[in-house]
Amino acid sequence: MIKTVDISDMKISDNENDILVTYSLGSCVGVTLYDPEENIGSLIHCMLPLSKVDRDKARKNPYMFVDTGLTKMLQEMYDRGAKRKNIVAKLAGGAKLLDKKNIFNVGERNIVVVRKILWKNDILIKGMDVGGSKSRTVRLYMENGKTTVRNKGEENEL
């Protein structure tokens, strides 16, 4: 089954027939976590780096922010039986406008916070496609953990 991850959303699966997908990653960041041994995978679509900007919204929806969202996602993975040492992470997104002066650097900051949290949790980043001015679609195929990024009709494996 195809499970769509909306903006500020996360989906987790242990069903090999599932495909997790998120569309329209601009400055937002999409992260997939996958444990090949337990066959548990998840995909998150976060909009902003840090929850301190709006604690109230973070309480209502932790997946809006990278710090609260990714932490909760990791917890859900462990609760389902995933092992830290097995989990591989892939990420995509963090684009920006034609913003030479870098006034609106939300995308860049999203990526920085993802890397920081994964590093703290000792999770390996195995692939990424970030930055630039393009929008991306990310898919996680649960049958084998394949993660792809699609832009303008071209789908590439991460």
Place this chain on the structure above:
Amino acid sequence: MINKRDEIIKKLDSIQSIPATVSKIYKLLKQRDELDFKELVRMIEYDPALTTNILKYANSAYYGFKYKITSLHQALIRIGMDKIFDIVIAASIGPVLKQSVKGYDLPRGKLWEHSVGVAIGAEQLAKILKINAPGYLFTAGLLIDIGKIVLGSFVDVNAQPIVKLAFEKHIPFDVAERRVLGIDHTEVGAMLLKKWGIPDEIVEVERWHHQPDRFEGDKTVVDLVHAADTLTMIAGVGGYGTDGLNYRPSSEVSTRLGLTRTINEKVIAEIIGNIEKVYEMLTI
């Protein structure tokens, strides 16, 4: 041979006008000080969908009113004239903005989603910055991409050369439109709104939202809408068409408004946090 610019402008004549009751209501609302309130109520009552929508708006969670209102008369007093204008515009132009836009590769509903995001963003930004913005701010935000409907749907221009130029040379999409077509979606959109009798203040915002520094009037609303458009694009609300994120935000707008990282991120959170409520409010 006529050039593309003339061809596109000529096509504007064949675009349907907005419903007659709507333009009559505009005219009534424009009288402001001498507004004939009874006549306004009567006009709105003629249109059951509009009546329903005004009641829904008056009781909407977005504006957080406490007591439920059931009469049109009370609703009009509660929400005020500027907001009635928002609803009339949303009701009349909303259906146009909801269609798919082939030329920009936007599925049905996506342009509308983006437009609602911009309208919320502009309003929330004004609130956070404590700017006392004019009442038409929301509507101006809602209408900014009407020109994309003209180019991408009514005229059905060939987008390929524009996309190629924009992405290969890394130039903003509106600049690429001007180079290829001799006109961009802001100018053609402004022409359409003017033709529909939309007030000049709103037409100006449509016209200059990608080039706010060139606008010579009071820049408050155009700056707010430009920033809100940028933040809505960053958030990915409404997805991305062929133009993607290929626009250049103005650093002058940031300076004029005093935008900071925290403010920008707060507004993005507000856009996503409120969008469902506003959809609900604007859906007939």
